[in-house]
Amino acid sequence: MLKNDRMRHQFKTDVMSGHIVRMMVAPDALAAKIAQSCGAKAVFSAGYATSASALAMPDRGISDFGFALERCREIINAVDIPVFADADTGYGDLDNVKRTVECYEAIGATGIFIEDQVWPKRCGHMDGKKVEPTEVLEAKIKAAKAARKHDDFLIMSRTDARAVYGLDDAIERSKRYKAAGADLIFIEAPQSSEELEKIHEAFPDTPMMANMIEDGKTPLTKTEDLERLGFNIVVHPNAMTYTQTYAEEQLVKTLQRDGTTKAYKDHMITFPKFNEFVGLDKVNARDAMYAPEKMAQFMTD
Amino acid sequence: MTASLIHKLASMDQPIIPAAGDGQTMTLLSQSTFPALFLDGTLTTQTLLDENNQGLLTLSEYAKFCRDMALKKTTPLIGxxxxxxxxPLNxxxxxxELERSGADTIILNDQTYPSHSLNRPTTTTPADLLGKTKAAQxxxxxxxxxxxxxxxxxxxxxxxxxxQRLHYLAxxxxxxxxxxxxxxxxxxxIIASTPELPIIATWTPNTPHKSGITAWLDTGYLARQAQQARQQALTELKKGAIEYAEK
Known part of the structure; x- marks a missing residue:
């Protein structure tokens, strides 16, 4: 089975297993490889992290489809675990949604979510969000389902209506998105454990995602507790970005202060360990495989 | 999609595989009944960089375009x-990367790196070519x-x-x-020597068919015709502009 087929199948199986799938959002390919090396079963490629790493900009709809797709592709190619993707609003109208689905499916993503914010969107935990009428995402979900080539390329609906119209409206919208064909449901930014419970009660049989943002609107909840609440996916969208930012800031401050990085070295991976992590030995071994003297075996009469 | 493209070609009457380097030509060709389409490096360089030297186009630039074209394909795409x-490591x-970008068949040439769009390009050694072939495989x-x-x-x-190269590659x-x-x-x-592998020859207009050839690979006929048409249209445009100015 080819990698793309294998990843989609594996992710769908895991999501439907009744156990929760925990995903870090990887800002880049290296972060995704780190997640994989630490045992992550899947990773997420999402807008907040991509906007930060590619543009050093906030998640306010400045980073576009091209940035998001390419970053997701880099991540997919760097790991051998499923990669799910944030497709924002689908980047336009139904024609854009079709292209978005085709492209993400072609690069090997296991699925995408599409949301009902007005473009330019903003991070789900930021203030000032606006959402489209429900019909807009309903039509996008239908277009996405029609565009996908494989049934196990999962389409998740995301509503940001909780912050605008309240939880009941967000649930009602999500019911309509499910009826339009959404395989997975994501209600962004519930504000309490009770709201998380209420979401599960509204969708007892539909796989759902919870979003755990440090300093966000939703209380940070353990994976095990979210699993008990009936969630099938939990994503940690900003933790790797914040950790990178913090670590790099401390490093630069140290260098500015001391004129050397020595005092920070204990917080770094070493040169040999990093080279090992990114597979230098394997690359060198592959390089040697194709040396001219190794080709003599084929240069016979 | 092309599990047996070469066999399919062999079962046909010396088909021509057209070359393209832009989206509109790809679409036009897709609407015809060609057995495969070749996304040619030189033609793509002309489209993306307005240069004739394929060696200026990097892998990432070409692969991105290949992915876009692969979404449109209705027939096997040759990268x-x-x-x-x-x-060989590269x-x-x-x-x-090209396979992941949607190429169903991949063409590796035996030029030295970087490739050039020349009539007499410099070629690499058999050992290096074999290393690259094995690496690609x-x-x-x-x-x-x-x-x-x-x-x-x-x-x-x-x-x-x-x-000799053909034998090594076999x-x-x-x-x-x-x-x-x-x-x-x-x-x-070459044909008379009963080659061990299927032979495809590059094609230009008026190339006579020959038995022993599996298929013909176009080198950009449509692109050259389109450029001639543009030149003619440009002449008309200039003429029209002068007449308009005179009025």
Missing amino acids: DLQSGFGS TYYAAQ DGLENDATELWIKLEGIWDYGTEGFQ NIGADAIIIDHYTDDQLNA
Whole structure:
């Protein structure tokens, strides 16, 4: 089975297993490889992290489809675990949604979510969000389902209506998105454990995602507790970005202060360990495989 | 999609595989009944960079365009690996990238890196070519993806050198050979030698069909015709502008 087929199948199986799938959002390919090396079963490629790493900009709809797709592709190619993707609003109208689905499916993503914010969107935990009428995402979900080539390329609906119209409206919208064909449901930014419970009660049989943002609107909840609440996916969208930012800031401050990085070295991976992590030995071994003297075996009469 | 493209071609009457380097030509060709389409490196360089030298186009630039075109394909898409975009190690990753970008068959040429769009390009050694061929094979993840090798140096290493490379490439398991920059006598000699691999020859208008050729690979006929038409249209436009000014 080819990698793309294998990843989609594996992710769908895991999501439907009744156990929760925990995903870090990887800002880049290296972060995704780190997640994989630490045992992550899947990773997420999402807008907040991509906007930060590619543009050093906030998640306010400045980073576009091209940035998001390419970053997701880099991540997919760097790991051998499923990669799910944030497709924002689908980047336009139904024609854009079709292209978005085709492209993400072609690069090997296991699925995408599409949301009902007005473009330019903003991070789900930021203030000032606006959402489209429900019909807009309903039509996008239908277009996405029609565009996908494989049934196990999962389409998740995301509503940001909780912050605008309240939880009941967000649930009602999500019911309509499910009826339009959404395989997975994501209600962004519930504000309490009770709201998380209420979401599960509204969708007892539909796989759902919870979003755990440090300093966000939703209380940070353990994976095990979210699993008990009936969630099938939990994503940690900003933790790797914040950790990178913090670590790099401390490093630069140290260098500015001391004129050397020595005092920070204990917080770094070493040169040999990093080279090992990114597979230098394997690359060198592959390089040697194709040396001219190794080709003599084929240069016979 | 092209599990047996070379076999399919062999079952046809010496089909032409057209070359394209822009989206509109790809769409036009897709609407016809060609057995496959070649996303040519030189034509793509002309589209993306307005340059005639394929060596200026990097793998990532070409692969991005290949992905966009692959979404539109209705027939097998042949990707241009050029000379592997570097060493055999580069070739390994480049072949993988083109396959992931939607190429169903991949053409590796035997030029030195970087490739050039010349009538008499410099070619690499047989050992380096074999290293790149093996690397490309190893980089491919789908068993159905074919690897064709384009030999561009018969003007330099002659018929004998061509046959030697062909034999080595048969040993290593290439799927087909493309002959480029040849004379009619050289092509006849290659065909007469009963080659161990299917032979595809580059095609220009008025090239006569020959038995022993599996298929013909276009070198950009449509693009050249389109450029001539644009030149003619430009003349009309200038003429119209002068007449308008005179009025």
